[in-house]
Amino acid sequence: MAPSTTPLTVLPTVAGPSLPMAGAEQERADAARNRRRLLDAAAALVAERGADAVTMEAVAAAAGVGKGTVFRRFGDRAGLMTALLNHTEIELQEAFLYGDAPLGPGADPVERLIAFGCARLKMVELHGEVLRAAAHGTARFSAPARAVHLTHVATLLRAARVDGDVPLLADTLLASLDAALVLHQQQVLGYEPDRLHHGWADLVRRVTRTCGD
Amino acid sequence: MAPSTTPLTVLPTVAGPSLPMAGAEQERADAARNRRRLLDAAAALVAERGADAVTMEAVAAAAGVGKGTVFRRFGDRAGLMTALLNHTEIELQEAFLYGDAPLGPGADPVERLIAFGCARLKMVELHGEVLRAAAHGTARFSAPARAVHLTHVATLLRAARVDGDVPLLADTLLASLDAALVLHQQQVLGYEPDRLHHGWADLVRRVTRTCGD
Numbered sequence: 001m002a003p004s005t006t007p008l009t010v011l012p013t014v015a016g017p018s019l020p021m022a023g024a025e026q027e028r029a030d031a032a033r034n035r036r037r038l039l040d041a042a043a044a045l046v047a048e049r050g051a052d053a054v055t056m057e058a059v060a061a062a063a064g065v066g067k068g069t070v071f072r073r074f075g076d077r078a079g080l081m082t083a084l085l086n087h088t089e090i091e092l093q094e095a096f097l098y099g100d101a102p103l104g105p106g107a108d109p110v111e112r113l114i115a116f117g118c119a120r121l122k123m124v125e126l127h128g129e130v131l132r133a134a135a136h137g138t139a140r141f142s143a144p145a146r147a148v149h150l151t152h153v154a155t156l157l158r159a160a161r162v163d164g165d166v167p168l169l170a171d172t173l174l175a176s177l178d179a180a181l182v183l184h185q186q187q188v189l190g191y192e193p194d195r196l197h198h199g200w201a202d203l204v205r206r207v208t209r210t211c212g213d
Numbered sequence: 214m215a216p217s218t219t220p221l222t223v224l225p226t227v228a229g230p231s232l233p234m235a236g237a238e239q240e241r242a243d244a245a246r247n248r249r250r251l252l253d254a255a256a257a258l259v260a261e262r263g264a265d266a267v268t269m270e271a272v273a274a275a276a277g278v279g280k281g282t283v284f285r286r287f288g289d290r291a292g293l294m295t296a297l298l299n300h301t302e303i304e305l306q307e308a309f310l311y312g313d314a315p316l317g318p319g320a321d322p323v324e325r326l327i328a329f330g331c332a333r334l335k336m337v338e339l340h341g342e343v344l345r346a347a348a349h350g351t352a353r354f355s356a357p358a359r360a361v362h363l364t365h366v367a368t369l370l371r372a373a374r375v376d377g378d379v380p381l382l383a384d385t386l387l388a389s390l391d392a393a394l395v396l397h398q399q400q401v402l403g404y405e406p407d408r409l410h411h412g413w414a415d416l417v418r419r420v421t422r423t424c425g426d
Contacts, residue, residue, distance in 0.1 A: 165415065191381065
């Protein structure tokens with residue numbers, strides 16, 4: 001899969017052609033690979049030690065490059081966090097569009113829907129503060145990433161033969177995965193991640209079940 | 214029911230004692246009655262002509278008082294809108310706690326839950342912009358009014374014999390009535406009020422239905 005710098009938007013549905021490269025193209029590929037390596041290091045830092053641990057210095061050290069490289073690439077910590085968010089969002093989209101079942105194709109649509117919500121909750125657990133900060137005002141509902149998630153959820157609901165107003169139901173399901181809500185549930189109400197994952201699975205089963213089948 | 218100036222919080226569970234009043238008490242009662250009359254006029258204006266039509270002048274004219282009275286009472290238009298929101302919220306709470314069925318006590322809990330969501334959607338239709346502005350940041354989920362709604366929804370879910378994680382399910386149901394989400398659905402997605410009301414009723418039936426009863 002070609003590395004992408006698209007900001008929080010839908011993935012290209014086909015990977016670029018794999019032609020021989022030379023000169024400038026080779027250089028761009030190297031740059032993209034290095035960028036990805038830095039973001040993987042940043043993501044690993046978040047997973048291990050939380051978002052606060054992600055400093056320009058820590059990412060440089062973890063990726064084994066000089067600090068200047070990280071600053072040249074991302075400008076500042078805010079730029080790094082935004083790039084990390086895009087990177088994480090793209091990884092989530094890759095996983096639910098092309099990855100392994102049950103998140104990816106092949107599994108029962110209800111199981112895929114449960115896996116999708118759990119993957120999204122996991123993303124909020126790791127990057128919730130950044131997600132919440134990025135999704136302020138109207139951006140909260142109009143972000144391209146939300147549109148992709150909405151389409152995915154609606155597609156799975158239809159595949160699960162849910163009748164009724166599927167787009168509206170998909171909107172409601174996504175509302176329960178909203179970063180600000182999930183952070184409130186974790187930080188203010190003290191709900192553990194497990195509880196939220198079970199709650200999502202329960203919600204999906206309730207809205208998709210049909211009686212008398 | 215005694216007029217209340219409590220800001221967006223739970224109603225007192227009993228009305229104050231109805232003792233004979235004289236002097237200062239009578240004056241306070243008159244002031245409260247006048248305040249309520251101004252807010253009723255403002256609420257009627259919103260219902261007839263939308264929130265933008267609510268100016269200090271229009272409220273004064275509708276209530277048949279001088280403009281100075283409205284300014285003395287509410288300070289400015291923002292003060293008036295906040296007071297109006299509290300007034301509307303308190304009316305909603307009165308209605309679902311003590312009012313007529315199906316919103317108030319006496320109806321089937323599932324029907325009460327449907328009526329509650331529709332009343333809340335109606336409130337967002339009328340006062341959405343003010344609600345959204347009031348519910349920014351952490352206030353969005355921690356507002357006392359939301360806690361009251363949460364308790365009400367959880368109580369009805371239990372009365373409907375819903376098993377599982379009722380507080381979390383109540384949180385999810387309320388998320389779909391969030392002012393910012395509903396405004397997005399109306400203004401950006403172009404969903405009509407009827408569609409949202411039906412969607413809510415459908416959601417409530419899905420989450421509360423039990424198969425094999």
